[in-house]
Amino acid sequence: MPVIKVIQYDIIDLDVDIIVNAANTTLLGGGGVDGVIHRAAGPELLEACRKLAGCPTGEARITPGFRLKAKWVIHAVGPVWHGGNHGEPQLLESCYRSAFDLGKEAKARSIAFPCISTGVYHYPKEGAAHIALKVMHEYDRDFRSIVACCFDAENAAIYRKLLGPATKEDD
Numbered sequence: 734m735p736v737i738k739v740i741q742y743d744i745i746d747l748d749v750d751i752i753v754n755a756a757n758t759t760l761l762g763g764g765g766v767d768g769v770i771h772r773a774a775g776p777e778l779l780e781a782c783r784k785l786a787g788c789p790t791g792e793a794r795i796t797p798g799f800r801l802k803a804k805w806v807i808h809a810v811g812p813v814w815h816g817g818n819h820g821e822p823q824l825l826e827s828c829y830r831s832a833f834d835l836g837k838e839a840k841a842r843s844i845a846f847p848c849i850s851t852g853v854y855h856y857p858k859e860g861a862a863h864i865a866l867k868v869m870h871e872y873d874r875d876f877r878s879i880v881a882c883c884f885d886a887e888n889a890a891i892y893r894k895l896l897g898p899a900t901k902e903d904d
């Protein structure tokens with residue numbers, strides 16, 4: 734069974750130790766997957782995020798998952814796409830790495846990521862998937878399961894293409 738799995742699913746329904754949120758620097762919620770996670774986790778999540786007092790782009794913070802199935806949420810702040818010459822690739826990479834480092838510290842065995850920055854932040858999907866998978870491979874010995882949780886069919890197809898024929902659906 735491959736450690737890295739690509740699925741097309743709603744991230745809040747996953748039974749994993751950690752779900753990663755595509756957050757913004759305020760950590761106070763928003764639209765997209767951030768809004769979905771906050772609604773599902775309940776108001777305690779916003780309270781916990783408020784105490785963190787924000788997070789710079791390219792970094793991540795951890796909170797409990799409250800009403801989610803996941804024990805923790807890692808709030809990762811990806812870059813807004815401004816054409817690619819404003820450090821976007823480096824920031825996206827460091828945001829994935831920060832999330833994995835926090836997941837390791839929490840001794841999590843399974844972690845699921847949305848396609849960070851590819852929604853409202855308009856990072857080109859293929860470039861973002863390439864970076865996500867590169868970092869996922871760097872951490873594939875530290876976790877039993879790393880889930881690339883794509884919401885849209887286009888992202889799922891890109892991830893499957895880049896990951897290659899070894900990819901298997903989890904469900």
Ligand code: AR6
Binds near residue numbers: 744756766883
């Ligand atoms: N499960 C998994 N993935 C999802 C879900 C879901 N339920 N809903 C959306 N996605 P976005 P960003 C996918 O816009 O681009 C927020 O307002 C979506 O299809 O959520 O990093 C924050 O507060 C896309 O592929 O995040 C920030 O202000 C991916 O999640 C800003 O958006 C990311 O899309 C962050 O923008």
